[in-house]
Amino acid sequence: GEMVFGKDALLGPRRPRPHKIWKKKYIKLIVVGDSGLGKTTLIKSLISIPGERLQVHDGSYTPTEQFRRDPESLSSTVSWRDEEDRVIWVYKIQDTPGYGDELDVFRNLKMVQDYIESQNRKWLELEQARDRKEDLAEIEDPRVDLCIFCIPPHRLRPIDLKYMFELGKHVPVVPVVTKADTMTIREANTYRTEVANRIANPMVPGIHDKINIFKFERDTLERAGVQDHATPHPPFLVIASNDISEELAAAEPPLFWPERRYPWGTAEAFNKEHSDLLAVRALLMKEALEEISKTKRARYEAWRRTTL
Ligand SMILES: Nc1nc2c(ncn2[C@@H]2O[C@H](COP(=O)(O)OP(=O)(O)O)[C@@H](O)[C@H]2O)c(=O)[nH]1
Numbered sequence: 001g002e003m004v005f006g007k008d009a010l011l012g013p014r015r016p017r018p019h020k021i022w023k024k025k026y027i028k029l030i031v032v033g034d035s036g037l038g039k040t041t042l043i044k045s046l047i048s049i050p051g052e053r054l055q056v057h058d059g060s061y062t063p064t065e066q067f068r069r070d071p072e073s074l075s076s077t078v079s080w081r082d083e084e085d086r087v088i089w090v091y092k093i094q095d096t097p098g099y100g101d102e103l104d105v106f107r108n109l110k111m112v113q114d115y116i117e118s119q120n121r122k123w124l125e126l127e128q129a130r131d132r133k134e135d136l137a138e139i140e141d142p143r144v145d146l147c148i149f150c151i152p153p154h155r156l157r158p159i160d161l162k163y164m165f166e167l168g169k170h171v172p173v174v175p176v177v178t179k180a181d182t183m184t185i186r187e188a189n190t191y192r193t194e195v196a197n198r199i200a201n202p203m204v205p206g207i208h209d210k211i212n213i214f215k216f217e218r219d220t221l222e223r224a225g226v227q228d229h230a231t232p233h234p235p236f237l238v239i240a241s242n243d244i245s246e247e248l249a250a251a252e253p254p255l256f257w258p259e260r261r262y263p264w265g266t267a268e269a270f271n272k273e274h275s276d277l278l279a280v281r282a283l284l285m286k287e288a289l290e291e292i293s294k295t296k297r298a299r300y301e302a303w304r305r306t307t308l
């Protein structure tokens with residue numbers, strides 16, 4: 001469903017500035033990873049807004065057949081107005097079935113790669129259409145900007161690295177470890193370093209090049225409140241949940257606060273001590289928008305040259 005993202009206290013206020021033409025800008029993320037890692041839940045936690053129920057397609061199960069037939073039905077859109085720059089951001093997150101849903105992981109990889117390719121082709125056709133009446137800026141941009149790559153907690157497997165590597169040939173990857181609440185503080189710290197090291201040096205047959213990890217600007221990371229971990233590609237460690245704090249949802253202003261309640265305590269998705277999700281949200285939905293958009297244009301030009 002479509003909704004307005006203007007009143008989110010977590011993303012902060014925006015100031016108006018008149019005398020400029022409104023322009024639409026499109027961002028599309030795709031979320032990929034093994035089955036049951038919490039991809040669908042993560043999407044909900046990323047884009048839901050306060051005062052509303054969790055809003056996404058029904059993601060209790062994400063069937064492969066549905067993705068093949070109608071990927072759009074597994075996507076969620078939010079849009080909001082940047083009053084200062086007069087930009088309407090149309091932000092889409094595409095869910096995918098996990099690669100463990102098929103016996104052959106590479107069938108799933110191929111399906112996701114084909115999807116990304118098909119969106120590039122769609123854009124190419126739009127660009128080249130002879131009888132194009134509208135300004136291209138008025139047309140919805142279907143191209144994929146970025147992939148959130150979900151990594152299981154505790155163990156990083158060769159297949160995860162291989163998949164990340166292959167997909168990175170098509171779209172830059174942001175590595176995210178899900179279900180961080182299943183690791184102790186010590187385990188989480190060790191694992192963060194281990195994943196960063198393996199991404200830098202995978203030591204998996206068939207990976208003969210750098211994995212294409214999206215490189216955010218230092219300033220951008222800082223503005224988003226991302227902790228500095230001193231390793232080159234630290235993954236984000238996140239918690240997501242289908243449950244929210246009813247108390248904070250009823251507060252004024254209402255706050256969207258996903259949490260996981262256990263007999264021994266509560267893990268909070270947006271609590272910086274528990275999870276990087278708030279920083280990821282600030283990064284991907286606010287601070288890095290321009291550089292994500294810019295990277296897409298450069299990547300597309302390269303793709304276009306090899307395709308034509
Ligand atoms: N412990 C824990 N469980 C989670 C987390 N996020 C999602 N889950 C649970 O993992 C299960 C699978 O989640 P889902 O989003 O459907 O995974 P998907 O198959 O990757 O889309 C659900 O029962 C979720 O409640 C998390 O951060 N921590």
Ligand SMILES: [Mg+2]
Pocket residue numbers: 039040041059060061062095096097098
């Ligand atoms: Mg799912």
